[in-house]
Amino acid sequence: MLIGAESVLSALVDGVLIGSIYSLIAMGLALIWGIMDVINFAQGDYMMLGAFLTYWLYVLAGIDPLLSIPLSFATVFVMGVITQKAVIDRILDAPMVSQITATFAVLLIIRYGAEVVFGPYTRRLTVSYLSEVLRFGPIVVPMNRLVAFLVSIVVTAVLFLFLKMTYTGIALRAVSQNREAAYLMGINVSRMYWIAFGIGVGISAIGGTLLATFYPIHPEMAAFFTLLAFIIVVFGGFGSVFGAYISGIIIGVTESVSALFISPTLKDVVAFLLFIIVILVKPTGLFGKEQ
Amino acid sequence: MNLLINAIRKNLNYLILVSVILLIAPAAFMKLNLPFPANALFLCLMYAIMAMAWNLLAGYGGQLSIGHAVFFGVGAYTTMILMLYYQVTPWVGIFVGGFVAAITGLALGIPLFRLRSHWFTLATIAVGEIFKLVFITWEWVGGSRGLQPPIAKSDWEALYFIQYAGPYVYVYIALGVLALELLVLYLVVNSKIGFYLQAIREDEDAAMSLGVNPFNYKMVAMFISAFFTGMGGGLYTIRFRFVDPFAVFDLITISVYITVAGIVGGIYSFIGPVVGSFVFVPVSEYVRAQIVSRFPRFYGLHVFVLGVLLLIISLIAPDGIMGWLEKKGVVKRRVAIPVEEVE
Numbered sequence: 181m182l183i184g185a186e187s188v189l190s191a192l193v194d195g196v197l198i199g200s201i202y203s204l205i206a207m208g209l210a211l212i213w214g215i216m217d218v219i220n221f222a223q224g225d226y227m228m229l230g231a232f233l234t235y236w237l238y239v240l241a242g243i244d245p246l247l248s249i250p251l252s253f254a255t256v257f258v259m260g261v262i263t264q265k266a267v268i269d270r271i272l273d274a275p276m277v278s279q280i281t282a283t284f285a286v287l288l289i290i291r292y293g294a295e296v297v298f299g300p301y302t303r304r305l306t307v308s309y310l311s312e313v314l315r316f317g318p319i320v321v322p323m324n325r326l327v328a329f330l331v332s333i334v335v336t337a338v339l340f341l342f343l344k345m346t347y348t349g350i351a352l353r354a355v356s357q358n359r360e361a362a363y364l365m366g367i368n369v370s371r372m373y374w375i376a377f378g379i380g381v382g383i384s385a386i387g388g389t390l391l392a393t394f395y396p397i398h399p400e401m402a403a404f405f406t407l408l409a410f411i412i413v414v415f416g417g418f419g420s421v422f423g424a425y426i427s428g429i430i431i432g433v434t435e436s437v438s439a440l441f442i443s444p445t446l447k448d449v450v451a452f453l454l455f456i457i458v459i460l461v462k463p464t465g466l467f468g469k470e471q
Numbered sequence: 472m473n474l475l476i477n478a479i480r481k482n483l484n485y486l487i488l489v490s491v492i493l494l495i496a497p498a499a500f501m502k503l504n505l506p507f508p509a510n511a512l513f514l515c516l517m518y519a520i521m522a523m524a525w526n527l528l529a530g531y532g533g534q535l536s537i538g539h540a541v542f543f544g545v546g547a548y549t550t551m552i553l554m555l556y557y558q559v560t561p562w563v564g565i566f567v568g569g570f571v572a573a574i575t576g577l578a579l580g581i582p583l584f585r586l587r588s589h590w591f592t593l594a595t596i597a598v599g600e601i602f603k604l605v606f607i608t609w610e611w612v613g614g615s616r617g618l619q620p621p622i623a624k625s626d627w628e629a630l631y632f633i634q635y636a637g638p639y640v641y642v643y644i645a646l647g648v649l650a651l652e653l654l655v656l657y658l659v660v661n662s663k664i665g666f667y668l669q670a671i672r673e674d675e676d677a678a679m680s681l682g683v684n685p686f687n688y689k690m691v692a693m694f695i696s697a698f699f700t701g702m703g704g705g706l707y708t709i710r711f712r713f714v715d716p717f718a719v720f721d722l723i724t725i726s727v728y729i730t731v732a733g734i735v736g737g738i739y740s741f742i743g744p745v746v747g748s749f750v751f752v753p754v755s756e757y758v759r760a761q762i763v764s765r766f767p768r769f770y771g772l773h774v775f776v777l778g779v780l781l782l783i784i785s786l787i788a789p790d791g792i793m794g795w796l797e798k799k800g801v802v803k804r805r806v807a808i809p810v811e812e813v814e
Contacts, residue, residue, distance in 0.1 A: 219589055219593075271785070274789060275789070275809060276588050276589055277529070277535055277734070277738065280537075280592060281730065281734050281781060281785045282781075282786065284537075284727060284781065285778050285781035286778075286782065287778070288723075288727070288774055288775065288777060289775060289778035289782065292771035292772070292774040293771075293775050293778075295771030296769050296771050296772050296775055300767070300771065399771065403722070407597065407600060410593055410596075414593070445604060446604060446605075446608060448604055449604045452598075452600055452604075455593075456597055456598070459586060459590050
């Protein structure tokens with residue numbers, strides 16, 4: 181089998197573009213994990229909610245998917261805050277088993293609740309100007325993926341500025357470094373928790389909105405993305421938000437290149453194996469601090 | 472052995488009552504032609520077998536696996552392949568399936584048991600997905616199409632390949648497997664292995680400093696746990712006569728359902744997972760058969776109901792139904808609950 185340099189190059193571009201979507205879901209997971217020390221197994225399902233919201237806004241009200249980004253973020257932010265108040269708050273100090281089973285219960289409720297409401301159907305969203313294709317020499321770049329990539333950079337930059345420049349952002353980072361010390365410095369820790377959870381799932385919903393422009397929308401679409409998000413967060417160093425962005429792109433590239441060289445079905449096996457190897461060899465990840 | 476005889480003597484009345492009910496029920500269902508409750512009973516027993524096995528690792532050893540579909544799938548495929556390619560009777564195949572699953576468990580345990588708490592859980596999920604993807608692409612085992620055994624042509628073949636109409640016969644076989652498993656597990660958890668596992672769950676470093684090798688005892692628990700989960704897979708093969716990677720390696724309907732059974736019943740109780748299975752399977756099966764089958768538009772409702780059940784239990788009674796009954800003083804506590812949970 182001969183694989184030309186051109187197809188390798190397009191695989192690289194493809195990987196970077198899809199990886200930026202993975203990153204959005206994973207950054208939210210990393211934020212929640214870092215600040216609350218809770219693993220949110222339902223992370224991908226908030227992404228699915230964002231995708232459905234975008235779909236219905238476009239179909240029913242004709243709202244452009246790009247304009248629905250703030251709406252998608254805001255709606256899922258509120259749902260995240262409700263989840264945090266109703267469920268996560270009660271399990272923060274619970275044993276590990278209860279934490280895992282409670283967020284798994286949230287996963288089952290959102291995923292299959294959405295399936296009951298929307299029906300077990302696959303939907304597609306086609307927007308004419310997003311369906312165009314750009315050509316750069318031998319490399320073909322679909323418009324929708326390029327837009328998704330650019331938006332993910334903007335979202336990451338905004339998140340970066342928020343965490344570095346604003347009082348709330350600095351307080352969030354303080355809580356993630358040391359919960360007790362932050363509390364003693366007068367930071368309202370429980371307020372930081374619901375903000376973190378809301379933002380964490382809200383970013384994931386933006387990923388869903390972008391994904392909706394080129395990926396089939398289905399209530400169970402999150403299964404695969406949640407697993408990838410875990411791989412990315414662990415790979416990037418747990419709790420490291422920007423490590424998650426970079427490693428999302430690395431995982432995206434790994435997948436598209438292994439799809440080219442091995443087989444499209446086994447590309448995920450490569451990512452999962454990489455995950456197990458990373459937690460065995462360097463559990464703090466590529467960009468994580470040694471503890 | 473004395474331990475076992477004592478335990479049986481102490482609970483003789485309950486044991487006789489439950490055994491008589493379980494032995495008569497399938498025959499009664501067959502006489503009255505009620506396949507639905509008989510099928511639900513079979514699924515209760517199948518999930519009880521797997522959840523009991525899972526709980527040796529999760530409840531006693533503190534190693535929460537959400538990847539037990541691996542052992543279920545390996546057991547199911549081994550039984551099927553032996554039957555289909557080598558004409559080996561499933562009467563033997565189910566045990567071989569359990570054994571192959573147990574060996575798989577040992578092989579996976581070598582890397583996985585280097586991980587602690589949620590890292591272990593995350594890795595088991597990833598391993599489950601790897602097995603599913605590999606079996607989808609592996610043509611020798613049927614790939615994504617799955618495998619189906621030939622249809623028995625005579626009474627003798629029906630007995631040899633265990634092919635009978637309806638769920639009734641399979642309920643008795645599952646009862647036999649569960650009885651064997653309860654016997655083995657009762658002896659294991661009341662031997663030093665059971666106490667060492669609980670010590671490891673409480674504080675791995677402390678256990679190590681007292682001369683308990685955590686790795687060795689986790690491997691023993693993994694072997695037994697994977698063995699009986701694999702036998703559960705063999706039961707699935709003979710009952711449903713169709714094995715495909717999407718069904719047997721499914722994260723939700725196998726790995727998560729086993730966890731739900733354990734959590735609902737109570738993982739810090741010997742019999743908890745059985746109780747959990749007999750609570751959650753009938754609920755889920757009833758919703759599936761009565762609502763989802765009639766109105767396919769509402770597919771997913773049976774899993775949604777489980778999510779609600781799991782959430783309520785996780786928030787209100789994290790020690791499950793048996794833990795709650797123990798707290799109320801209805802049932803005597805036999806297994807130590809983790810120190811961090813004692814107020």
